[in-house]
Amino acid sequence: MIRNSIQTKPALIRPSDAAAWVSCVRKAWLDQHQPALYEPDDFNRMLSTMGLEHEAAILAKLESQYPVSKATSFEHTQVLIQQGAPVIYQGQLIDEQLGLVGYPDFLIRHESGHYQPADAKLSSSENKKAIQIQLGIYRRLLANRLPAIVFLGDGRTAFLGDEVNAIVDDFIASIRTILDLPQPPSVRYSHSKCRICPYIDYCRPDFEALEDISLLYGIHGKAADHLAEFGINTISQLAVSSAESLPDVPYLKGHKRKHRAILQANSYLNGDIFQLDQAPLPEGTWIHFDIEDNPLTSNRERHVYLWGFLLPPYTKDRFDYVWTDDESHDFDGWLGFLSKIEAYRIDYPSLKLAHYSNHERATIQRYAERYAMNNHPTVSWLLGGNSPLFDIQKPILDCLILPLQGYGLKDICKHPGLVNFQWENKDSGSQWSVVQFNRFQTEDNAIEKQRLKTEILGYNRDDVIATRKLEEWLKSLFAQSPAPHR
């Protein structure tokens, strides 16, 4: 829902504007002028709870070392600073002249008598732009040269000093101009950002009415800007172009990419499927494979809690898996996965392990490195030149143009005109699975714990059934052997 409440006073710049600005300048404007009222989803609620728990843990640690005073207002923060309080919790800083306001989690008194701002962040990296801007603004409000402190989610403590000044300057100059605009700034569509943005219902009709070229899969906003300079502003205009007539522009260079863009425009307009080439699908016995992993571990190394498989003849009861209750059993899960592979290799000599996207292979590589097992015979086979791993997404990206804005497994499988496979649990997804697993870990009731585990297993089982349905759909599509659109 969009609330229409245009502010008339020039807005103070808040460090929290940085996250929106980094993601989309239009979002930064809307957040200030027409904030969307929306309910965060379970995943974001979980992140928020974990963020508060992390902050509370840092607070407890500081309290064990220093007296901590809680600030209740801008004025009270200044009083505490004047008094030289060792640690000020939830400080409030404002500088009307600079037009800046900030709420650092902690202000920590340095031996010089000045204060260092500090924030607790769930992230494991201090190099994210939004974090650098936020902490950089706190430094500006404190007007000293001391570095800001970041208590990161992986347990590290990082420092941000003058090196963040340039990006803070860029942010302040840009955000002032943006917030002063009478209308939200025009931007290009970005599927990865827009589909999870609370303003999508506000923005999408405009993109569609304009037939904005950036709505097309594979067309970067900058490519759309450059095409507009050559008079190609709409999807319809692109659809009737020829690859030869299109200029080489950033993110859209060469005949192949331009040809794909034109077909993608036609697919968007008419729902057509185009086959560019014959897809090389491997022979052998396919076992479908998908993992569920948790990024929110204590050391931020992803823990695979479920390694799932679908075996021939691919009925529901042929779902097989390795499960671990928590990250302390990470190594056991990895060894369990390797033993499953060894058993399948014996049972199915022409085994192909089919998965969607590079995530499964990259995860096996990470685990091999984590446990120094690159030379293990099964690992060498999985990652070597004769690997049984087969990424089904690759022939799709190489050979097909589909009427989609994203080429993820669920985009293709759920589409009624494509694979048309629906997950039993309509709310499920990879973030949903992480939320259920984190609930599972903290749940004491054995019955509820089992229910959560069953739900996660059901979701993973549907993922591997989906890749099987995708295999069947691809094979039937390629068997029809339409004339390739080269």
Ligand code: SF4
């Ligand atoms: S929907 Fe897209 S364009 Fe609109 S504010 Fe969100 S990210 Fe920006």
